[in-house]
Amino acid sequence: MTIQQHIHQIVDRHPDAIALTMGNESWTYAELYQKSKCVSGLIQENGLSQTSIGLFTDNQMEMYAGLLGIWMSGNAYVPINHKFPQERLTKIVRERALTHVIGMESSGPQMKELVPDLSPLFYENGVAINGDVHESALAYTLFTSGSTGVPKGIPIDHAHLKALMLDMWERYPLAPGNKVLQAFELSFDVSIACVLLAWTQGAELVVADLNGITAIQAFKAIHDHQIDFVTLPPSALFYLRKLKMLKMEQPWVRKTLFTGEALPYSVVQEWKTCALNSTIDNAYGPTEGTVWSLIDALDETIEQQTVNGLCPIGQPLKTIAMRIVDDSGNEVVDGERGELWIGGPQIFGGYLGQPEKTAEVLFQDEQGMHWYKTGDIVFKNAWGKIMYVNRKDNQVQVNGFRVELGEVEFHLRVCVGHDAAVVLAHQENEVTVLYAFVEGHIEEQEVLGALRIKVPGYMLPRKVFGVDVFPVNTSGKIDKQTLRKNYLT
Amino acid sequence: MSNEELTARVDGVFRKVFKNEGISVHRETTAKDIAGWDSITHLDIISGMEEEFGVEITGFEVMNMNDVGDLYDLLTQKLEA
Numbered sequence: 001m002t003i004q005q006h007i008h009q010i011v012d013r014h015p016d017a018i019a020l021t022m023g024n025e026s027w028t029y030a031e032l033y034q035k036s037k038c039v040s041g042l043i044q045e046n047g048l049s050q051t052s053i054g055l056f057t058d059n060q061m062e063m064y065a066g067l068l069g070i071w072m073s074g075n076a077y078v079p080i081n082h083k084f085p086q087e088r089l090t091k092i093v094r095e096r097a098l099t100h101v102i103g104m105e106s107s108g109p110q111m112k113e114l115v116p117d118l119s120p121l122f123y124e125n126g127v128a129i130n131g132d133v134h135e136s137a138l139a140y141t142l143f144t145s146g147s148t149g150v151p152k153g154i155p156i157d158h159a160h161l162k163a164l165m166l167d168m169w170e171r172y173p174l175a176p177g178n179k180v181l182q183a184f185e186l187s188f189d190v191s192i193a194c195v196l197l198a199w200t201q202g203a204e205l206v207v208a209d210l211n212g213i214t215a216i217q218a219f220k221a222i223h224d225h226q227i228d229f230v231t232l233p234p235s236a237l238f239y240l241r242k243l244k245m246l247k248m249e250q251p252w253v254r255k256t257l258f259t260g261e262a263l264p265y266s267v268v269q270e271w272k273t274c275a276l277n278s279t280i281d282n283a284y285g286p287t288e289g290t291v292w293s294l295i296d297a298l299d300e301t302i303e304q305q306t307v308n309g310l311c312p313i314g315q316p317l318k319t320i321a322m323r324i325v326d327d328s329g330n331e332v333v334d335g336e337r338g339e340l341w342i343g344g345p346q347i348f349g350g351y352l353g354q355p356e357k358t359a360e361v362l363f364q365d366e367q368g369m370h371w372y373k374t375g376d377i378v379f380k381n382a383w384g385k386i387m388y389v390n391r392k393d394n395q396v397q398v399n400g401f402r403v404e405l406g407e408v409e410f411h412l413r414v415c416v417g418h419d420a421a422v423v424l425a426h427q428e429n430e431v432t433v434l435y436a437f438v439e440g441h442i443e444e445q446e447v448l449g450a451l452r453i454k455v456p457g458y459m460l461p462r463k464v465f466g467v468d469v470f471p472v473n474t475s476g477k478i479d480k481q482t483l484r485k486n487y488l489t
Numbered sequence: 490m491s492n493e494e495l496t497a498r499v500d501g502v503f504r505k506v507f508k509n510e511g512i513s514v515h516r517e518t519t520a521k522d523i524a525g526w527d528s529i530t531h532l533d534i535i536s537g538m539e540e541e542f543g544v545e546i547t548g549f550e551v552m553n554m555n556d557v558g559d560l561y562d563l564l565t566q567k568l569e570a
Contacts, residue, residue, distance in 0.1 A: 211521050212555075213531045220552045239528045243535060245548030399528070431529075445508065448525075457527055 006200040017176035018204040038126030039069020056103030057186040058082040059210045062123045066102045076138035079187040085453045145404040153352030160290040163345035167317040178203040179227040183218035193291040215239040226252040233260040233400035234267045238430045246274040259283040260400025263311040284313035288372045290346040293320045312385035340378045343371040396425040401458045415450040426488045436461035502537040516558030
């Protein structure tokens with residue numbers, strides 16, 4: 001049975017159960033499905049079949065009907081995040097060769113401004129037509145940070161999602177009456193896991209107002225709607241603590257899934273004082289492995305298992321195979337550090353239009369199984385759990401978003417007109433913050449203003465330092481350690 | 490405190506946080522109206538208001554603040570108490 005057939009079954013069984021809530025408005029499963037059929041009809045009337053369609057994500061309820069309607073019509077979605085700069089969206093449109101974008105008529109002017117080359121399809125004009133989808137069909141393409149300044153497209157099929165859900169249904173059984181928080185942009189793949197956890201099991205998806213301050217709006221949704229299944233990035237707790245919001249107990253939370261960033265044990269302890277009745281899991285996964293690849297259900301031994309104050313990422317999902325290897329690709333013994341490789345039916349088939357990049361990270365073994373080299377250094381601890389150590393490359397997580405520092409540096413160099421520019425990630429409390437360094441005198445606000453039109457907000461440095469002369473190490477390279485010591489400590 | 494003084498002092502906090510002397514907020518202003526108004530700057534805005542007006546803003550109050558108008562009302566209420 002396809003993911004879409006699972007949702008269809010839920011609609012048949014529980015038509016009057018609440019499927020979607022945003023603020024004070026809710027739709028039942030019957031209403032959601034009817035609206036999705038209209039989107040499907042709109043797409044089919046425009047002759048679009050087995051292709052990718054832009055989904056304008058400005059956080060209105062209709063975009064969730066848009067997502068389902070695109071699937072019903074046999075197509076795949078590409079989130080067009082209205083918070084992204086036009087230049088980035090243009091690259092995404094070009095990479096995926098999009099021709100159409102779906103959105104509200106009221107969003108028309110912004111769609112025209114941000115993606116002028118795409119023909120808009122407005123929800124309001126749709127008439128219901130049924131559709132179906134095959135498991136092999138493409139479900140979505142998400143774009144992550146790429147070191148050359150061009151975002152990397154990661155296509156994910158329905159079959160990949162189905163493999164993920166086989167584990168999810170067993171691990172997190174939900175039913176009508178359960179409420180699932182959705183506090184992630186649709187351009188971040190955790191969002192689709194939240195959507196499917198709810199809609200394939202008849203639970204209510206409660207969407208936080210992502211046009212506000214996300215951490216606050218997520219907490220407000222938990223509080224106002226008494227949500228019992230919560231997924232959050234650990235950094236959200238940093239803001240909630242500072243804003244004194246964790247003093248408000250949330251006893252209705254039964255399960256909390258932290259994801260997107262390394263999970264400090266202090267966050268777990270603090271959340272337990274607020275979500276008193278919640279069990280807590282730590283979920284890890286690159287987008288290439290379809291949302292989550294390893295999950296740890298934290299137990300009473302967790303405090304002993306922490307390394308540098310961080311919790312383990314656990315063990316592979318039931319559909320994920322795992323190897324921890326040395327530089328030669330040989331498996332290391334338990335306890336030794338190595339790169340994490342993940343394999344199985346959740347692994348993507350390659351980056352969009354980037355065969356060389358694909359060949360660097362993806363391979364097929366003798367049994368035909370796809371393996372992805374994550375670039376994450378890990379080890380297996382004495383409890384058999386996987387501990388994350390660091391990245392092999394120049395990649396960091398900022399508020400759950402994957403950022404190639406090289407991409408920020410690329411745009412920074414273009415902005416300042418020379419090559420002496422460096423971006424460093426710095427840990428402040430439990431939050432990763434980016435700082436930029438440029439050789440010579442700069443007008444900080446001008447540089448930030450120029451960067452703002454090239455990169456999304458989460459990739460924007462907190463501050464740009466003008467440095468008279470960059471320190472260099474014995475190899476003649478910019479001495480990042482000295483920069484860090486002189487400016488960030 | 491007059492409304493004019495309150496709005497001027499609130500503007501002052503925003504200008505300091507965003508390092509932009511041109512910023513002027515009004516009752517309907519929300520996070521989406523000012524580039525760079527994210528989780529980190531929001532912390533700076535709240536602590537800046539607490540410092541500027543000598544008041545404490547609780548988590549519940551932060552949670553129910555939807556726009557600058559709510560902030561004006563909250564500050565007025567606290568200053569009158």
